[in-house]
Amino acid sequence: MERRLVTALSPGMAAALPEMLTLLLIEDDAGDAFLVEELLKEADPSPRIIWARTLGEAVERIGDDVxxxxxxxxxxxxxxxEALRRVLAAAPDAAVIVLTGLDDAHVGLAAVTAGAQDYLVKQNVDARLLTRAIRYAIERRRADLAQRGLVEAELLARENDRLERGLLPVPVLTTDELVHEARYLPGRERTLLAGDFYDTVQAxxxxxxxxxxxxxxxxPDEAALGVALRIAWRTLVLAGHAGNELLRTLDDVLRLERKLPEIFTTLCLATVAPDLRRARLHVAxxxxxxxxxxxxxxxxxxxPSGPPLGIFPEQEWTAIDVDLGDAWSMLLYTDxxxxxxxxGGPDxxxxxxxxxxxxxxxxxDLDRIVGRVIELNQDTLSDxxxxxxLxxxxSG
Structure with a gap:
């Protein structure tokens, strides 16, 4: 049977392909594979072609460079x-073009709907058309991946907001003499929740x-541990525990919940007296x-008044008593x-x-302070x- 992959070469030079392009050709007919290779020699630069006779062989040879x-x-x-779907599953980031001898518009539409970037009929393809189809398919696939990345980032940001609203604490304050502000900012991009935690409760x-x-x-393990320690702290405070008794119990919780023995936690506890003029602190x-x-x-x-939790067993932390006076502000923060x-330098x-x-x-002013710190850092915070x-x- 006469091979009709090419009827005639179009006049002029073939369209340019991306530099260092690696292309996988899955074709069981050696003659058709040879003709594809000859066509692509017209491209500038010529791609590196990997030829596979079967789908099984192709799956083994698909790499990140394809x-x-x-x-x-x-x-x-x-x-x-079915062959197309298996190729798409094996090479999710690559542009896929169907090159077949079947001239059927319905099959072509089904192939593009299934995920192919293009559908070419062998007997209608010349060097210029094939090169241009490859170039456009790669650009379309790149745009698809970029769009998918944007959608995933948007969904992740929404999930981040939802988790933070659900997991970050709501302060329990009954006095109107104190103004309470809090800020929480995961340092790494696309992080759902960080290992830092805070809480405020009035007994x-x-x-x-x-x-x-x-x-x-x-x-995620550190974030989950931070939430566990915060909830344990609130429970202990509401139960009337304070000072070293509370810290030792948190230390026990940390040792039970941590995934690795080298995980430790630093924290600062502050207890403001009912008259709001004195405070007792423990800084671990x-x-x-x-x-x-x-x-x-x-x-x-x-x-500090002692080491972090999770390092030394049976540790004692020294209480720090502070005279606050009538008007004051106290800022507790993580590093x-x-x-x-x-x-942006090393300092x-x-x-x-x-x-x-x-x-x-x-x-x-927390907003202005955090904004200034980020400005000095010249980038999002790494921690x-x-x-x-508070x-x-x-008065007056």
Whole structure:
């Protein structure tokens, strides 16, 4: 039977193909495969062609470098749209073109609907048409993948918002003498939830309890552990526990729930007395809180009061008692706020840099502070960030 893959070459040079193109040709007929190779020699530059006689052989030879697949629909081990579907499954990121001797518009439409970028009939193809079809198919596939990536990113962002609304705490405060603000920002892009956590609860006696913590590491396991520790802390506070008794119980929870023995957690606990003039703090290997009184910003003295949770068994943490006065602001935060870089270089902001930012703004404005830190970092923060700001304004 006469081979009619090519009727005549079109005048002029074939269209250009992408540089370093690797193409997989799935064709059981050696003569047709030879003619395809001859046609593609007209392209500039000529692609690297991998020839497979069967679908099984093709699947074994598909690699990340294959950007386009030419597949016949009459193969020894697969035929029709089933062959196409198996190719699409094996090469999900490559452009797939059906090159067959069957001149059937219905089959062509079904192939494109199934996921092929194009449908070419062998006897109607010349060098220029084949080269152009390959180039356009690759560009269409690239656009499809980019669009899919955008859709996935949008869906992930919506899921992120939903999870954060569901898992981040709602402060329990009955007094109107305190202003409570909190900020939470996962550092890595497309992260659903970070290992940082915070919470605020006012007990029945009027005392206000705050926790800000940081589980070392990044990922879903650390995020789940952070949520577990926060819920355990709230339960213990509502049950009347405080101080070293509460910290040792959290340490037990951490050791039971962590996936690896080297996982530890830093945290800061603050208990503001019912009169809102005094506070007791426990700082377990965590960045020291900042205290604003009378227009002066300072690091709470005596911190830290002990090592992080999960390192030493039967640990004791020293209580730090602070006289707050009538009007004050106290900022508890994780190290994501002070480990941002300055100007994108190797130097970190640090606690002193954070204090300078607060002085520049004449007070603690969380939105402006976080915005300034990100601006200095010249990029999204690499570490997670959680911050809680409690403020008591002077009466009158």
């Amino acid at each position: 950007r386009c697949v030419l597949v016949d629909l009459s193969l020894p081990d697969a035929t029709g749209l 029945q006696d009027g005392s206000v309890h705050v926790v800000v913590g940081d589980v070392c590491g990044h990922g 290997g965590h960045p020291p809180p900042l205290l604003l009184r009378g227009g002066e910003i300072e690091v709470v003295p005596g911190t 994501g706020l002070i480990e941002a870089t300055v100007g 970190l902001l640090g606690t002193e840099g954070l204090i300078r930012i607060i002085d520049e703004h004449g007070g603690i 997670d960030l959680a911050a809680v700001l 403020t008591r304004r002077a």
